Amino acid sequence: MRRLLIKAATGHFRKHPLQAAFSVIGVALGVAVFVGIEGANGSALRAFDVSTRAVTGRTTHHIVGESLGVPGDLYRVLRIELGIRWSAPVVEGFVFVMPGPRSPSPAGARRRFRLLGVDLFAESSFRDQLDPRTSSIDLAGLMTRSGISLSGPSARELSVEPGDFLRVVVAGHPHQLEVVGLFEPQNDFERQASADLLVTDIGTAQALFGLGAGISRIDLVVPPDLRDEPETALRPIRDALPPGVSIVRPEQRSAAAEQMTRAFRLNLRALSLLALLCGAFLIYNTMTFAVVQRRPTLGILRALGATSRELFAIVLVEAAIVGALGSALGVPIGSALARILVDRVAQTVNDLYFTVTVSVVSVPLSVLAAGVILGIGAALVAAFGPAAEALRTEPRSALDRAELEGRLHRAVPLVTAIGLALAAAGSACLLLPLTDLVSSFMGLFLVLLGLACLTPATTLLLMGVLTPVAGGLFGTLGRFSARSVVAALSRTGVAIAALMMAVAVTVGVDVMIQSFRGTVDRWLSNSLPADLYVTSPQALVDRFSATPAALDDADVAVLRGLKGVDRVTTVRSVRVNSSVGPVQLLAHDLVEIGHTAFRLKDGDPAQAWPAYERGDSVLISEPFAFRHRLDLGESLSLETPSGVRSFRVAGIFYDYATEEGTVLLTQKMYRELWSDRGITAAALYLRETSQDIAVDSAPSDAELERVKSAAEAALGGELVIRSNGLLREQSLRVFDRTFVVTGVLRLLAVLVAFVGVLAALTALQLERGRELGVLRALGLTPREVWTLVTTQTGLIGLVAGLLAIPVGLVMSAIMIHVINRRSFGWSLEMTISAQPLVAALALSIGAALLAGLFPAYKMSRTSPAEALRGE
């Protein structure tokens, strides 16, 4: 083959392995972030899927109600009146299991388990957990002694054995439940699926969850001979279903989970691709540099008869190798990252969407493959420009760096024009009345890329201003270093762009989170006008499974009678079916003062509230209106036990509690239509203790504590009573948790950029070795060389930081006003404070200076005699 040709052409990397290493690290980090995020996202979803399937077993259909579950009576009707023997009742919910006495884990380390209550007589054809061939369960004990069973591996982890008692906390109450047997998973899937599962008798579960005769759902296994025509088999059942109860297929639950978290996952994916983009910049940087450095070599090779195609191929193959090495390194790092991130992602999913416990993290092969393809692809795309440059190398090219720089400077207007065009195309994606997220992210990427292309021009402009400043501060050397930033624009430009991008991401994400948090904070203080809030712990654990009423009218009367309580308002929160699918319905009995908790975005309060009070209209939250494209005056139909009822939308209110949105209806109307007198939560307004208007009228902590204890004593300790301050604090904590992953990603983006600057500066050092040799020979001391390089690095950081601020603000504006709106439908108020901007500038300069330390040190140490001898 052409061994010598390849050897001659690639000698550069053998001689400067650090250069290649930086590229590899850049790709590796990019790929790692992508694999980590996708892996964590996927694991959370798969965990949901797996655990759903574990409790689904061979079930073909579920009969489900909304929040109220399914009346227990329905099962009797099915089984006895309709004679449908392929049905089984299920009660399902989440509990906390405390470690056993022999467990090595700390006493406070509780674990969330899914508790499944099944009817042992109906069960055999549904699930395998109680199959006597694979389990050692004392069925009698299960039924008579309120026993539970769990999987062998889980039992070993918790250090419990049959006969032991397990401490289980249900809805805030501790219970001791006897382990009456274990079931052994027969394969990996079962092991994963049963990792966090407790199985018990349905009666026990009903008692634990306080459901009375209610059940969560009824499972059906359509017999094989009827499967071709399931509808025929299901029709009699459908006819018997009360309103609000429907038949769904098991896959629909997973699909719903996937749909629910789509925007959330897409946002994370976009961030991970952003990290990869930074990595691609790095490769571009290194490959361009490698080509520029090798111009003489390539020129001589051309003169000796190598074709330009061969050189083009060599550069691309090099890039592919860098990409492959980077991917090979990035995949294991990404898998490790997935393990770190999965808890955070799962936590967020728990906080925002549904309960999921992830015990096993496995990044699927497809994600790993996608990571590798992206890594190599990014490397090839990034190297295409430099490869084309190599292709153009003339034989014995006399073109040297200065010529190249000259050409680049002439190309600045073109690059700027391209940047403007990209930014314009991106803005079009964002401004057109599109609603899909993919086009939004496309828009964001195009705008960012476009702004990155403006870097050379803006750098030249900024350096025009900074050069005299640097000259004033550091004299000739300052001016000289400022000028060499411009003179080596082909190197520094890319470094500045890469650093600018990463810092802009930081600014963008910071400002977005800050604005988001500010908006939520203001909303929280506004929407919690009462002093104390009373609810059941169950409502807090699992928003989407059956929530029994926490309180009844008698409890509320007790609360009203407490000393110091001025007013009590209540809300019933249920999920009901509507013309747009299942919705969260909040039935309030608001007093006038409660109106302030809902700030109307659309609709005139003077008309909206009376309409709402009449009961023929509803108020809907902003994300709900967005999600279902509902506007003021349009109508929404709700399925009630007394038939479908249509309501007019009288107002749209700001609400940041859920992404899926809520519907507000008066409690009076709800009780009339649903004949449900349950209450989910109550809000207590305390009597003003001070008559003095000037004094803050908020009740004192002591007073709050007193009323709280009185309420607890009066109602029993089964409730969660929180002050508005605490509630707000807890909500904000959930909010902050949601953005932990984002924070990790931001950090990684900065890391990539840091490597980018390091790579660019070491490249510069290599390239300017002779120049610095001349300077040293002309009388520059090592210290002055150090100052020179460090000033230059500082300037790079300063310029990148200055450019990053507007770019970051643009980015956060896009995230706030477009991406967030199209993802979740929330309108956020952009708040800009100096702190993140100053922090960005400091980060940028700091990163650049830090990255410059090593090259500066090396440059100052180079022997001028060696440098002058050249390559």
Add this chain to the structure above:
Amino acid sequence: MRGDPFIELLELSKSYQEGDRTHVVLDRATLAIDPGELVVLLGRSGSGKTTLLNLVSGIDLPDEGGVVVDGVSLHELSERERTLFRRHRIGFVFQFFNLLPTLTVEENLLLPLELSGRLGKQERERALELLDRVGLGARRASFPERLSGGERQRVAIARALAHDPDLLLADEPTGNLDADTGREVLDLIDSMTRQEGKTLVMATHSREVAHVADRVFRLDHGRPVELSDIDLVPPARQ
């Protein structure tokens, strides 16, 4: 009678280690050069001329022995002091790579003046006059890559003298030039240094250059050996 020498090489040794082979370039070289003297250093390619000049200018350090320039022992100075000495006292024309590609001809020329903090109006004019004298006054604004090899060499000579050093070290200043231009450049160096009483050490392998020299040495087995006039008779006439 001679006064103190301007440059003194004291048993200077320098060798390079390549793998497990030691390559001795200078072997206890001793030499004394008077102030204002023009010395030519001959020697075959690879005999160590560049190495010797690097040691004299202090951009490289000997393994053993020392260099004294104008009474200052370079080998006893710190790196920084050595650099500052070079900045103010020495002008250098390198063999290969002389000009900074990112600076124009004029900027290259003024750089040493700027570095030594003496860039006044007068000095600038003097430097530009030097550029005229090497015939490149019209190319002030050009970047080095626009110049031919010989033109670059001439700019380097002007630059080496711009800050008015006492000692000029020139490594093959005529290596890239045709015979006529080479002679012109040589005369230029000769007149510019002699007028001002500067000391000049020039390395070359062309014997023709020798006619302008006060003394001629040849590097032989790592030591300079002074050549007599007889040795310098062109081979054709021998």
